[in-house]
Amino acid sequence: MPSLGADMEAGTLIEKLVHPGDPVKRGDIIAAVETQKGAIEIEVFEDGVLQEWLVDLGTKVPVGVPLAMIKAEGEAETADLSPEPPKAIVADEDMIVVDYQTPTKPVLPTPAASPRPADRPRVTPAARRLAAQQGIDLATLSTQGTISLSDIAALGTKPKPAPMSDMRAAISAAMSRSKREIPHYYLSHLIDLEAADAFVKTTNADREPQDRLLLGALYAKAVAKALKKYPEFNGNFIDDTFQQSDAVHLGLAINIRNVGLVAPALFDAENQPLDDLMSAMRDLVERVRGGRFRARELSDATITLTSLGDRGVDELFGVIYPPQVAIVGIGTPRQQPIIHNGDVTARLSAMVTLAADHRVSDGHRGALFLKAIDKHLQKPEAL
Template sequence: MIRFKMPSLGADMKDGTLAEWRKQPGDFLQRGDIIADVDTQKGLIEIEVFSEGTLEKLLVQEGEKVPVGTVLALIRPVKGHEKEEEELPVTSVDLHPIEEAKPSELPKSTKERIKISPLARKIAEENHVDITQLKGTGPEGAIVKADIEKAVSKKGKEEAEPIDLKPVPPSVESIRMAVAAAMSRSNREIPHYYLEKRVDMSNTLEWLREANKNRPVQKRLLPLAVYIKAVAKALDEVPDLNAVWDNGLVRKNEINIGFVVSLRSGGIVVPSILQADSKTVDEIMDAINDIIPRARAFRLRSSELSESTFTISSIGEGGADKVYGIIYPPQVGIAGFGGISEQAFAVNGMLGIHPVMDITLAGDHRATDGLIGSRFLGALTKYLQNPENL
């Protein structure tokens, strides 16, 4: 039996609230299916399952807050994949299956009560939906998230106005506290070393101008997409930095690049582009355009928060010349891209004015050293100066 656990969505996460089950016992699960919604300091996160099988039992009630690592459900694996059970570590928790996922009840009248999941209730209240007029499609007729979404969509059409369907976002304070916890751990546990390199960005900017010349605005490439692809290629050459530190260096097979997104309400979140090394620059740009709005609306998936293997921070146009990152544990490196500015720069012995960017690397000295970091910056520079090879 596969034990499906409360995932860790970052070094700062200690627990989460099971907001709503998306699947019920007897449902067949495929890799990538959303099994539940979990409420965290970073907002409401869709939790994916990464094994195939039949959902056997739910072990945690909706609305219950549990620590990371708690077994949430049992999944019976597909025949022939029984070994998957051995690959998942087991936490020391009591496995007391709940009889059924019982939604909370709200009074409808003295004779009748409404069954509704905690998450559906939260979204209904935020979007002013009258739940007494709804018929639930969940277990035993309970109202679930999908029912509220349908009601809000119908309401929007009737009023001929778009309605922004979303639960109450986390507070700025809670996001700041989550970031503070991760960064405090990083400074406390990780011995950082720092390297930096100045890079002539003439070829990259010219390549972007040519690539965007005949594109509509919404399809244009941004420098961030190039940075992510170049970092992925460099990590492929220097795999020691595509790793985590877990009582030793653990190299990762996939290259998933996290990137810092600033939130309009304050604070940051760090979603990731999964398998960035196998994506084209255009595909990475599409992923960025999809992820950033969802990140700012607190609608990310668990894999986008928990699977990153390396992080980048980009200041953007008109920002500081340099940015020195703090490693996001348990990763072992972070690259910082400063603003591009025109500077005196020598190329082939000829001094001229070129668009120049300072790139920094913060590395975990337990896992790597300056020589490995220098090799990474050298490979990154090579790809930025030859973007046609990306």
């Protein structure tokens, strides 16, 4: 079970996409796990053959527990596939919870050891999950025998409080840690967006909708380019040390209707041409809003970009997503009186802010970083 973010402590295997004996290649999606943030796709990091699944569907396991055994190419057949009992907890009503604080020392009973009252029906894990999502109390069901997914589905849908509260819990954990540990400092800078806006309009004029750019792609590229010169805002602060990242994996704050907010990464944003970056953004937003992430997207971002879009307010004061060290915020662009070439004129502009970690950088460099973003947005054709 990979760690899909600083706040994740356990996950539930909900989908196996390959069978034992199937060949797998680095980058293949082999499974999906349910976390506080929704269903997330799991990539495999080596080539080989999937020998065996070590965790059952519906099983919640702490981060670090092996999900499957993969035999690398050329590696000898592994004789002993289950050297130790997996530290897994079957998602059963008699089970309690994973001890999140000490995931390496599970103190939970094994499934076999858990007595089930004879009069209580068995509930399949999928059914249990759906019931939890829909707020259905399993104790109120009078069904005899096994309760399956279709039994729960037949009860109809009710409002789903569970995903919302899970996401809220995840946000709460990360943001509390941020405010507890990170000494934030804040800077803001008004950026004239006339050039960027004109570039987008010109570019889009003869393009089909699926190929059109949004200002958001220009923000992303401008931030990524500015980071090449100001790398102290790009990386992770782990074990009292700042680990600078060469690549810019730009976490994009994405609002999910009625659920909350996540900030998965756009990988290698600095090296992607603007059109590719825009495609990647569209793909990411669509998947995230549909509830599917890739594991690395949640764990590997090196900085966050958050934009209020067209219908927000002037300025935002970001909270850094640990262990990152900076978040750039773009206020809603609007026509504002600006002195341009000596005259007061109405120009499209937006307040751009930086919240950064004072353990790693100072306001002087932060200011230069914001001005570098400004400079790149004045030359959109060079992005």
